[in-house]
Amino acid sequence: MAKITPEDQSIVVRFAGDSGDGVQLLGSQFAESTALAGSDFSTFPDFPAEIRAPVGTTFGVSAFQINLGARRVSTAGDQPDVLVAFNPAALKVNLPLLQKGALVVLNTDAFNKRNFTKANIAADPRETGELEDYQVIEIDMSTQVLEAVKPLGLSKSDAEQSKNFWALGAVLWMFGRSRDPIKDWATKKFAKKPPEVLAGNLAALDAGHAYAETAELSAEVPQFVIGDADMAAGEYRSITGAEAISLGLAAAGELADKEILFAGYPITPASAILHHLSRMGELGVATFQAEDEIAACCAAIGASFGGKIGVTSSSGPGIALKTEAIGLAMAAELPLVIVNSQRGGPSTGLPTKTEQSDLYQAVYGRNADAPLPVIAAAGPGDCFDAAIEATRIALRHMTPVFLLTDGYIQNAAGPWALPNMNDYDPILHGTPPAANDDIEERKRAIWNRDPSSFGRPWVTPGMKGLAYRVGGLEKDIETGDISYDADNHQAMSELRARKVEAVADFIPDQEVEQGNTKGPLAVVGWGSTHGAIWRAVANAREQGYDVAQIQIRYINPLPKNLGRLLESYDKVLVPEMNMGQLSTLLRDKLELKVTPLTKVSGQPFKITEIADAIAANCPAGAKVKAAE
Amino acid sequence: MTKPLTAKDFATDQEVRWCPGCGDYAILKCVQKTLADVGADPDKTVFVSGIGCSSRFPYYMNAYGFHTIHGRAPAFATGVKLANPELDVWLVTGDGDGLSIGGNHLLHVLRRNVDTQIMLFNNEIYGLTKGQYSPTSRVGTRSPSTPAGSIDTPVSPCAFALGANAKFIARGIDTDAKSLSPVLKAAREFKGAAFVEIFQNCIVYNKDVFDGFVAKKTATETQIHVEHGQPLLFAGGSKGLKLNTQTLKLEIVDVGDGGAPESEIVVHDETNRTLAQMLIDLPMTSFPMPLGVIHREPSAPSFDDAFWNAHATKGKRTGTVADALRKGSVWKKG
Ligand SMILES: Cc1ncc(C[n+]2csc(CCOP(=O)(O)OP(=O)(O)O)c2C)c(N)n1
Ligand code: SF4
Ligand SMILES: [Mg+2]
Numbered sequence: 001m002a003k004i005t006p007e008d009q010s011i012v013v014r015f016a017g018d019s020g021d022g023v024q025l026l027g028s029q030f031a032e033s034t035a036l037a038g039s040d041f042s043t044f045p046d047f048p049a050e051i052r053a054p055v056g057t058t059f060g061v062s063a064f065q066i067n068l069g070a071r072r073v074s075t076a077g078d079q080p081d082v083l084v085a086f087n088p089a090a091l092k093v094n095l096p097l098l099q100k101g102a103l104v105v106l107n108t109d110a111f112n113k114r115n116f117t118k119a120n121i122a123a124d125p126r127e128t129g130e131l132e133d134y135q136v137i138e139i140d141m142s143t144q145v146l147e148a149v150k151p152l153g154l155s156k157s158d159a160e161q162s163k164n165f166w167a168l169g170a171v172l173w174m175f176g177r178s179r180d181p182i183k184d185w186a187t188k189k190f191a192k193k194p195p196e197v198l199a200g201n202l203a204a205l206d207a208g209h210a211y212a213e214t215a216e217l218s219a220e221v222p223q224f225v226i227g228d229a230d231m232a233a234g235e236y237r238s239i240t241g242a243e244a245i246s247l248g249l250a251a252a253g254e255l256a257d258k259e260i261l262f263a264g265y266p267i268t269p270a271s272a273i274l275h276h277l278s279r280m281g282e283l284g285v286a287t288f289q290a291e292d293e294i295a296a297c298c299a300a301i302g303a304s305f306g307g308k309i310g311v312t313s314s315s316g317p318g319i320a321l322k323t324e325a326i327g328l329a330m331a332a333e334l335p336l337v338i339v340n341s342q343r344g345g346p347s348t349g350l351p352t353k354t355e356q357s358d359l360y361q362a363v364y365g366r367n368a369d370a371p372l373p374v375i376a377a378a379g380p381g382d383c384f385d386a387a388i389e390a391t392r393i394a395l396r397h398m399t400p401v402f403l404l405t406d407g408y409i410q411n412a413a414g415p416w417a418l419p420n421m422n423d424y425d426p427i428l429h430g431t432p433p434a435a436n437d438d439i440e441e442r443k444r445a446i447w448n449r450d451p452s453s454f455g456r457p458w459v460t461p462g463m464k465g466l467a468y469r470v471g472g473l474e475k476d477i478e479t480g481d482i483s484y485d486a487d488n489h490q491a492m493s494e495l496r497a498r499k500v501e502a503v504a505d506f507i508p509d510q511e512v513e514q515g516n517t518k519g520p521l522a523v524v525g526w527g528s529t530h531g532a533i534w535r536a537v538a539n540a541r542e543q544g545y546d547v548a549q550i551q552i553r554y555i556n557p558l559p560k561n562l563g564r565l566l567e568s569y570d571k572v573l574v575p576e577m578n579m580g581q582l583s584t585l586l587r588d589k590l591e592l593k594v595t596p597l598t599k600v601s602g603q604p605f606k607i608t609e610i611a612d613a614i615a616a617n618c619p620a621g622a623k624v625k626a627a628e
Numbered sequence: 629m630t631k632p633l634t635a636k637d638f639a640t641d642q643e644v645r646w647c648p649g650c651g652d653y654a655i656l657k658c659v660q661k662t663l664a665d666v667g668a669d670p671d672k673t674v675f676v677s678g679i680g681c682s683s684r685f686p687y688y689m690n691a692y693g694f695h696t697i698h699g700r701a702p703a704f705a706t707g708v709k710l711a712n713p714e715l716d717v718w719l720v721t722g723d724g725d726g727l728s729i730g731g732n733h734l735l736h737v738l739r740r741n742v743d744t745q746i747m748l749f750n751n752e753i754y755g756l757t758k759g760q761y762s763p764t765s766r767v768g769t770r771s772p773s774t775p776a777g778s779i780d781t782p783v784s785p786c787a788f789a790l791g792a793n794a795k796f797i798a799r800g801i802d803t804d805a806k807s808l809s810p811v812l813k814a815a816r817e818f819k820g821a822a823f824v825e826i827f828q829n830c831i832v833y834n835k836d837v838f839d840g841f842v843a844k845k846t847a848t849e850t851q852i853h854v855e856h857g858q859p860l861l862f863a864g865g866s867k868g869l870k871l872n873t874q875t876l877k878l879e880i881v882d883v884g885d886g887g888a889p890e891s892e893i894v895v896h897d898e899t900n901r902t903l904a905q906m907l908i909d910l911p912m913t914s915f916p917m918p919l920g921v922i923h924r925e926p927s928a929p930s931f932d933d934a935f936w937n938a939h940a941t942k943g944k945r946t947g948t949v950a951d952a953l954r955k956g957s958v959w960k961k962g
Binding site: 301310328 | 670674676677679689690693695696697702709711712732733935939945947948952953962
């Protein structure tokens with residue numbers, strides 16, 4: 001079959017199998033190879049909630065999806081064009097996701113009665129006609145692997161472990177890729193294992209490649225040609241949101257010339273941040289696994305009181321537990337960064353699925369009038385800058401700051417242009433006053449807030465002649481002493497509100513990412529919907545729709561010009577993975593009428609879903625000016 | 629040379645707001661005096677508390693202070709100590725704060741052995757919320773929420789601490805500065821979590837609950853001040869605690885003339901966990917109350933030491949983010 005260059009210059013590949021099949025490793029190595037080939041890409045691992053569900057069952061299926069292209073790739077893709085399924089359960093679960101006409105590669109060795117029963121399949125799908133719309137390639141993969149590793153004398157079960165390498169070899173051939181970088185990587189990875197492990201995997205890799213190359217397969221399988229993507233010059237690496245947040249926090253510490261103390265308690269999908277930061281000691285980061293989320297938050301606040309930058313992270317249920325302590329940090333005017341890796345809720349909800357439903361919790365979710373700054377990351381790489389920005393606000397204004405990300409951003413990966421650390425301004429905070437034996441003067445100096453940011457000096461124990469007491473009781477606005485005075489409470493409440501409002505004086509104006517600054521329709525998003533919105537708007541604009549894209553990073557306070565800007569569109573469409581929380585916020589803060597587009601299925605938006613909404617909300621006649 | 633600080637120098641300009649006659653006053657005085665005695669530096673001393681009458685303590689101490697939220701002081705204190713291990717961190721909590729809402733955190737600060745002094749003011753009642761029974765209230769305690777008397781078995785703070793593997797456990801009485809102060813000094817010197825239960829009289833809601841052993845008149849009979857290496861004697865040396873090897877329990881025996889020879893009296897060994905357990909478990913009704921340092925195992929590393937030792941760079945920044953970004957596979961475009 002001929003070589004194929006996909007019409008839109010991109011292609012979506014999905015690998016699926018049992019949790020134990022090594023699908024994630026297969027996918028991430030294919031992504032690595034894609035990066036080296038110069039294409040743009042975006043990946044998304046789709047894990048089951050169970051760690052090792054019974055083999056062969058549908059709920060144990062693990063998948064890895066990658067969208068790769070010679071043009072900008074902004075999501076992991078709507079519908080796979082290629083599926084590699086290691087067993088019947090993987091086929092059953094993933095078939096409904098596929099593009100009609102997709103290429104389906106099956107490991108036929110797993111297509112037997114026993115596995116049909118486990119996956120609750122009545123009849124062999126290869127004989128029922130349900131695969132008619134697809135191009136199916138059947139390979140006895142397990143047999144092939146066994147054959148390939150036979151000379152090494154591996155046991156049958158050990159040999160089976162190399163199936164993913166075999167498949168990887170075949171896929172590398174399909175995309176015309178070199179095996180060498182993978183071999184180098186595997187050599188390092190398995191250096192400490194018995195030598196036959198490496199040998200087995202390499203033999204499988206070569207065998208898969210050879211199998212695809214020989215007549216048997218090349219006769220029926222297309223070879224895909226995905227060119228080099230046009231990306232800005234510079235150094236790139238692949239990064240997940242969890243890695244980028246962790247590096248961003250470390251960078252914030254470097255920019256502030258302060259050490260980071262991170263305290264967390266394991267929860268999916270937030271744990272990855274704890275794991276990454278645990279390996280960043282040399283960047284001045286220390287991690288503390290506390291007994292629960294309350295303790296984690298309290299320890300982080302204690303660290304901030306003590307002079308390190310306190311950071312804590314969790315997902316919705318854990319954030320709920322931290323709430324009281326966050327209120328204290330706000331009242332005590334201490335810096336704190338709270339990262340919420342949002343997941344499907346409410347309650348335990350869908351722990352491994354993604355959602356954006358904790359916006360209310362971040363903006364409104366505390367007892368009393370307790371406003372806090374809230375910012376949101378737009379994608380994996382953007383987490384780096386978002387973490388720096390959150391820390392900058394926390395230190396400048398001496399306040400807790402919420403940084404929202406989600407399960408999709410956390411696990412998704414794509415190429416990321418390495419930033420130049422010299423491009424970032426240092427992170428500043430109020431410098432402590434001089435020691436003072438006059439108690440009244442000392443107290444006033446400690447609570448002497450900056451007139452523009454309302455941040456107070458960061459005074460920490462150990463500093464000479466500045467000992468002071470603080471707590472959750474209302475305090476005198478000038479001396480910090482406990483105060484039950486009515487006017488003082490009014491003044492403190494106003495101060496806390498003005499402090500958060502003041503953040504807006506320091507943040508950039510809201511920009512329009514694509515399209516005009518006025519017109520019939522703006523699509524306004526926040527967080528991880530960015531990629532899908534970007535592609536949908538780009539496509540719509542190519543088709544002639546006059547539609548704009550606006551991505552809001554600063555959720556609270558909103559950029560000062562946002563109200564004016566949004567009023568200049570006839571319609572504002574707000575896609576989000578919840579029941580309409582940003583829509584509520586925009587109505588509340590800007591008194592704006594918006595059109596929500598909500599999705600709460602645990603799955604990210606598809607580009608087509610947003611494209612359809614654009615078509616439905618943008619008058620067909622509204623054409624883009626040719627000049628753009 | 630600056631003048632050495634006095635107890636007064638550890639007081640703040642804030643008006644103390646406890647009820648007149650509250651045992652908290654005596655403890656405050658004792659702590660202020662103890663810190664002056666040992667030459668503590670207010671700038672390197674931190675008091676962290678939860679919520680309750682007792683937890684107002686930091687406002688009255690001229691040192692750094694953090695009055696936090698109900699029950700969570702151990703977690704805040706852990707963060708403070710990790711942030712700056714040079715600080716002398718004191719924790720103030722109550723029986724409700726430390727053993728009800730904050731029981732979990734108290735467990736963990738003890739088992740981790742974070743280098744702090746933990747003073748639990750036990751008044752067997754919720755003072756601040758106006759007198760409800762607490763987890764240390766004895767069965768039958770009548771309170772606004774238990775008009776017919778409480779029904780649940782109380783927890784013993786020291787037994788809890790021992791169960792949590794605390795390496796320093798001691799007891800004192802609010803108004804008995806003479807024996808409380810040395811205990812606080814020992815706690816301060818101890819490298820690790822030093823747990824001190826202080827019997828504190830809530831004059832308003834639980835007046836004189838500890839009178840059984842606190843009353844001065846009968847104190848020699850009702851208290852036993854334990855000291856490492858010394859026999860467990862009380863009542864002016866006329867009575868002592870002997871181990872019954874049949875029941876493996878301590879029993880009271882007369883000592884001297886006509887009684888047991890002193891050599892049969894158990895010698896206090898604060899490193900012996902089993903003995904600590906026996907002393908803590910003595911029934912209050914028929915035995916004297918053990919006071920002083922009941923248990924001390926100095927050999928264990930403190931959490932803050934272990935924490936920073938486990939971090940190769942001790943938390944110091946030795947590398948740059950610019951280098952860290954380039955670890956792993958990096959490729960060039962253009
Ligand atoms: C989250 C929360 N729940 C309840 C309270 C109310 N509360 C304040 S102090 C307290 C009990 C204090 O008892 P204890 O720790 O024994 O201190 P004491 O007042 O007796 O010294 C309670 C229930 C609170 N402040 N916060
Ligand atoms: S209520 Fe009791 S514990 Fe609280 S201050 Fe008054 S006497 Fe002291
Ligand atoms: Mg109490």
